[in-house]
Amino acid sequence: ASSKEDDQEKAIDELIASLPISKGLVRPVHSLYQNFWYPTPLLPNVIAFRRHFEAKDKDILLVSQPKSGTTWLKALVFSIVNRSRFDTSNTPLLTSNPHEVVPFIEHKLWPDLDGLAEPRLLATHIPYPALPESVQPSDCRIIYICRNPLDTVISSWHFLLERARPENQPEWSLEEHFEAFCQGEILFGPFWDHITGYWKESLERPRKVLFLKYEDLKEDIVGQLKKVAEFVGFPFTEEEEEGGVIEEIAKMCSLKTLKGLEVNKSGKLPHTITEKRSFFRKGEVGDWVNHLTPSMVDRLNSIMQEKFSPLGLRF
Numbered sequence: 001a002s003s004k005e006d007d008q009e010k011a012i013d014e015l016i017a018s019l020p021i022s023k024g025l026v027r028p029v030h031s032l033y034q035n036f037w038y039p040t041p042l043l044p045n046v047i048a049f050r051r052h053f054e055a056k057d058k059d060i061l062l063v064s065q066p067k068s069g070t071t072w073l074k075a076l077v078f079s080i081v082n083r084s085r086f087d088t089s090n091t092p093l094l095t096s097n098p099h100e101v102v103p104f105i106e107h108k109l110w111p112d113l114d115g116l117a118e119p120r121l122l123a124t125h126i127p128y129p130a131l132p133e134s135v136q137p138s139d140c141r142i143i144y145i146c147r148n149p150l151d152t153v154i155s156s157w158h159f160l161l162e163r164a165r166p167e168n169q170p171e172w173s174l175e176e177h178f179e180a181f182c183q184g185e186i187l188f189g190p191f192w193d194h195i196t197g198y199w200k201e202s203l204e205r206p207r208k209v210l211f212l213k214y215e216d217l218k219e220d221i222v223g224q225l226k227k228v229a230e231f232v233g234f235p236f237t238e239e240e241e242e243g244g245v246i247e248e249i250a251k252m253c254s255l256k257t258l259k260g261l262e263v264n265k266s267g268k269l270p271h272t273i274t275e276k277r278s279f280f281r282k283g284e285v286g287d288w289v290n291h292l293t294p295s296m297v298d299r300l301n302s303i304m305q306e307k308f309s310p311l312g313l314r315f
């Protein structure tokens, strides 16, 4: 590497070393960078992505907070966009986890973004204000999926318990996790700023940002898939609709199907400590009733009331 690159790397390391870090037990440690919490080991990738990524007009960015339905969205959009190449008999989803088929940019699993076929399907948890500058002027599309925070807090707690607890550490209790969640001190949090950043943009630029809710997908998958397909410029034809193509995609990407595939039952995602099976749990709306106390529910509801209601966002 040239000395200029070395200098840049050093500057990034120094910047990261100067950031506040999280107090909780959860690993990886996270750092507060421009008002959001990031997994510290991923920050160099996040910063490099911001600085160097050149969006193309046909790019499709899938964005979410962890545990909001990311895995599902990846499988669905991949299937929609590639349906002329693959059907349920030969889709890569049969042999690869959705996170391998559509990796996260911040995990840097792509050696060569420029070499990817168009439209490039890219995923990230990065909050709206931190997206690379080239995303704005380009015609690339953003699909954001969000989920009722009452369910996200439970889903993320289970995920961390299973995946990210360092050995020899006491269990990360729901109370601790809930507290961190409400303080905003969770990965890619605060959750309210993450959600409202994309929500506001979807209202202002509906052609740029499509805002989806996990709950709506559960309730009306066919209607939601039609909306997604139109948004990304691959609308279903009448023939396809009559031929049951939408239902086929929905079934292929269902929790039941994906969870049941050998490829998703064991093993870790490449370059991570994450078990592939940990992405597939219950997939229910309202599982929080089994875990949260009434005072926890009140607290989270009042945060949502304060942050979301003035913007017309409801769960």
Ligand code: A3P
Pocket (backbone or CB within 6 Å): 064, 065, 066, 067, 068, 069, 070, 071, 072, 151, 154, 155, 156, 158, 253, 254, 255, 256, 258, 279, 280, 281, 282, 283, 284, 287
């Ligand atoms: P639960 O923990 O509530 O079961 P993410 O994909 O963003 O990591 O979110 C994971 C959550 O989505 C988990 O929720 C998981 O069970 C659920 N999920 C994963 N795949 C799904 C699918 N194909 N359909 C519906 N929900 C799915």
